[in-house]
Amino acid sequence: MHTEEKFTDKSDLNLEYFFELSPDLMCVAGFDGYFKKVNPSFINTLGYTEAELFAKPISEFIVQADRAITKSKRENLLKSNLLTHFENRYQHKNGAIIWLSWSSIALQNEQVVYAVAKDVTVKKNIEIERNRLLQTLNETNKDLKHFNYSSSHDLRSPLSNLLALHQLLDDSAIENPEVAEYIALLKLSTQNLNEIISSYMEKWIKKDRLILDLIEIKFDDVLNKTKNAINELIRKDQVIFLTDFSEAPSVVYSPDYLQSIFLNIITNAIKYARSGVSPIIRISSKKSGNNVQLIFSDNGIGIDLEKAGENLFKLHQRFNPSAEIDGKGIGLYLVYNHVTSLGGTIDVSSQLNVGTTFIITFKVRKQI
Structure with missing residues (x-):
């Protein structure tokens, strides 16, 4: 499913606007570990184009030190269907570190994960300092x-x-x-x-x-x-x-x-x-x-x-x-x-x- 796909009824149209205009990072990911759909905030926050985000496994955008814990949390998510308040670090295209706080739900029938993330980089940097x-x-x-x-x-x-x-x-x-x-x-x-x-x-x-x-x-x-x-x-x-x-x-x-x-x-x-x-x-x-x-x-x-x-x-x-x-x-x-x-x-x-x-x-x- 890509951003150019159109919704046919009114409820779908409202959800599309919500997805496109949300200041939070929203995405749909497959059980195969790839992004299937991302909103503009996701692209703006991480600096990659949509094509670049779809081209590689999600793990390759994550800071190396956080990949193991992210993999473990993802495996638990696919079993329990729900994950909240999980924080990890993504690498911006320019090399900067972006802290994201995730809430996700996995749908077994569709083999996809719906996720929302907040950019908490400023808060984390203040906390670290x-x-x-x-x-x-x-x-x-x-x-x-x-x-x-x-x-x-x-x-x-x-x-x-x-x-x-x-x-x-x-x-x-x-x-x-x-x-x-x-x-x-x-x-x-x-x-x-x-x-x-x-x-x-x-x-x-x-x-x-x-x-x-x-x-x-x-x-x-x-x-x-x-x-x-x-x-x-x-x-x-x-x-x-x-x-x-x-x-x-x-x-x-x-x-x-x-x-x-x-x-x-x-x-x-x-x-x-x-x-x-x-x-x-x-x-x-x-x-x-x-x-x-x-x-x-x-x-x-x-x-x-x-x-x-x-x-x-x-x-x-x-x-x-x-x-x-x-x-x-x-x-x-x-x-x-x-x-x-x-x-x-x-x-x-x-x-x-x-x-x-x-x-x-x-x-x-x-x-x-």
Whole structure:
């Protein structure tokens, strides 16, 4: 059936006008995959002549990437007789991409498909651009968060060394009162900066529950990085490390989160060591069912778990009021949030003047 065919009665004439004047793309296609009839809007939108549209299979006008899904939808249409709101891309004669939204009905007896399409190219291009901008904004926001977190995290290492150096200074040996005052102010400023950075890190972790970059990380690598970051503190307190990661050498996790877990638990073990006893920190890993466990044990002053109760991992909680120990009650809060935010658990056992053990169970994840 071609456009030059004439309708004989009045109803046919009205339908012909409707077909010819419609702003939507209308066509009749055969079950053989060829156009049989197209209206002027179809020709104007795609830029091909009627003869060109009839000469090749319909699939050859469709963008290559959409041909498979179009074929599948067409096969379903021929079985179910109806298809609505299907979008695919056609290639204009000049190479431009045209997005069409189809509604079609198949007539088995006549072996033809009647179809109407709307040109939704402008809407789709706006949608694609919007999604591109949202993706760019999301990546920028993600980079900024990573920069903020990394900067604060990296600053904590030299700050820990500065605090350790301050502890080594013998204020009583400084004879010049002005120099002693400057050193005292420098120490106070360092402590305040450390507290501010720790607080900012805690706020970001609390708010940020977006998907993180999860990669496979070796426990040995994280431990070495942590030891390098606080080497002055380790040297001063003569810390002994006993490690065994042979059973479970790695875990898929957030690098920043895992680094913070190591840093906070290890610095706590050093900070809360028993007087006159060199800190011994045992770190091991093992498989637990389908999950991985990381165990930290120390020989420090311990925690009164009965007294601490449910406040153990809450913000600004201190369970040893000794003025000699500079604790802000942030470290365990950060560790708890790092672990639980990714579906893990953390258990604690402790005995006063014997030591503390943390068992962290990581929920096994696939690398993103």
